Amino acid sequence: MDKTLIVTNDFPPRPGGIQAFLHSMALRLDPSQVVVYASTWKRGTSASEAALATAAFDAEQPFPVVRDRTTMLLPTPRVTRRAAALLREHGCRSVWFGAAAPLGLMAPALRRAGAERLVATTHGHEAGWAQLPGARRLLRRIGEGTDTLTYLGEYTRSRIAGALTPEAAARMVQLPPGVDEKTFHPASGGAAIRAELGLSDRPVIVCVSRLVRRKGQDTLIEAMPRVLEAVPDAVLLVVGGGPYRADLEKLAAERGLTDSVRFTGPVPWDQLPAHFGAGDVFAMPCRTRRGGLDVEGLGIVYLEASATGLPVVAGDSGGAPDAVLDGETGWVVRGGCPSEAADRVVSLLRDSSLRARMGERGRHWVESRWRWDLLAEKLRGLL
Incomplete structure (x- = not known):
């Protein structure tokens, strides 16, 4: 060049x-x-x-x-x-x-x-x-x-x-x-993070992202009561920092979810792969805001999760669906719809073979297309 x-x-x-x-x-x-x-x-x-x-x-x-x-x-x-x-x-x-x-x-x-x-x-x-x-x-x-x-x-x-x-x-x-497939991979250290957080025996939904309204962490919190009805010991692990954190913590407390929603705060970049790996399912039901001015460009976190071997639940904002093979590496749901997010998360938490199949497909897709x-x-x- x-x-x-x-x-x-x-x-x-x-x-x-x-x-x-x-x-x-x-x-x-x-x-x-x-x-x-x-x-x-x-x-x-x-x-x-x-x-x-x-x-x-x-x-x-x-x-x-x-x-x-x-x-x-x-x-x-x-x-x-x-x-x-x-x-x-x-x-x-x-x-x-x-x-x-x-x-x-x-x-x-x-x-x-x-x-x-x-x-x-x-x-x-x-x-x-x-x-x-x-x-x-x-x-x-x-x-x-x-x-x-x-x-x-x-x-x-x-x-x-x-x-x-x-x-x-x-x-x-x-x-x-x-995506650096050598950094984000299934053996990235997730078990150690789960043990450190006391989550070794619990199904974990992980969301790794900046905490802003568009990303949809509030939708996941609103979805958790429905998730817990089907999977009582499930926990939502919210990884990252941002201006929306205080509102999200308040929402979790108001819904009585302080034990079922955990916030890590900002995480150093070199620890992010392990935090992805701490999840059984990755979910970020992002939504479009401000009449289309606040929109997800792509959503690289979905691909990093796929490289880590996780199935993903993505929102339909902007280009986020471009980072998911709907029905193969995960599912796309309507951003801002807690019931849709909950239904897809529950389906994945209840079916280990489905999780493995989608995770493996996602890993192969990243290796062939997104390196x-x-x-x-x-x-x-x-x-």
């Missing part, structure tokens, strides 16, 4: 799914052919602590990481000039925008600075942009200015393509996040 400048607001140590996607992809490219231009991360800690953490992280990377002084990288004139200068300084001929909107608006200026290939990756929020007149016009400009827009799945492609020119829509290419090395090879071709 040509030497590539990655321009992104989303990059570790800032946490999040887009950040993990970009970092995982970057690590699978030739490090001598990569330069990253990213924002500075300061949220959630003091400025000095964040600076030390960021510097330590950057020093460990096999490619140079250049940090902008801003905590939110936007296509301002100053940032665009800096990106153009880095392009020329490092002899880059290609650019990969980590999030098409809004950073892809820099594409014409970077092409004038010498970029020959411009690739911009879309996520869930661009599908929301496509519904708003002003943002839709900007998305159209991004499509015209870049060589390729990538998309996560059919849902996001169909929404975004409608905002583009026919020519730009025809150039779209699927590039979803991948990082396969997707990184596609990105190299685009660049």
Whole structure:
């Protein structure tokens, strides 16, 4: 591939799914052919602590990481000039925008600075942009200015393509996040987590995700009384942190479920595979909110659960169904419908052979379709 400048607001140590996607992809490219231009991360800690953490992280990377002084990288004139200068300084001929909107608006200026290939990756929020007149016009400009827009799945492609020119829509290419099947696997350490939490002898429904309304942890809590009628010793293990945690804990207490709903809080990334493995069933019945502006782009957690050998119960928000083979690796239910979620969870908890069959099918699907090395090879071709 040509030497590539990655321009992104989303990059570790800032946490999040887009950040993990970009970092995982970057690590699978030739490090001598990569330069990253990213924002500075300061949220959630003091400025000095964040600076030390960021510097330590950057020093460990096999490619140079250049940090902008801003905590939110936007296509301002100053940032665009800096990106153009880095392009020329490092002899880059290609650019990969980590999030098409809004950073892809820099594409014409970077092409004038010498970029020959411009690739911009879309996520869930661009599908929301496509519904708003002003943002839709900007998305159209991004499509015209870049060589390729990538998309996560059919849902996001169909929404975004409608905002583009026919020519730009025809150039779209699927590039979803991948799964490290060597990290997420059935022997990831789930038994130790269950023992640590005192859950060794209980059926466990696990949900690993940021705690926000869209993800549907509240739907699972509302479903638990119905689940417990059929499987009295079942427990819901909610893994992750986020602004919705206090509301979820209050809901569980109001429903009398303090022993049947457990919250781990945030978990270090290297412990996530074991927490997936602590479950018998993975469930996240995500739902679309705000008239389609708050929507699931794909739902990589379903694929990580499948790689771990778990059957999944997914919501029908946005591109989440793209991460499930309905009836084979799990089921898709209506987001926000506790009864549907409960019925599918109960069916799985009661039938170990069904769980094993769906889990095995999911593992094979991830290995054949969703491995990082396969997707990184596609990105190299685009660049």
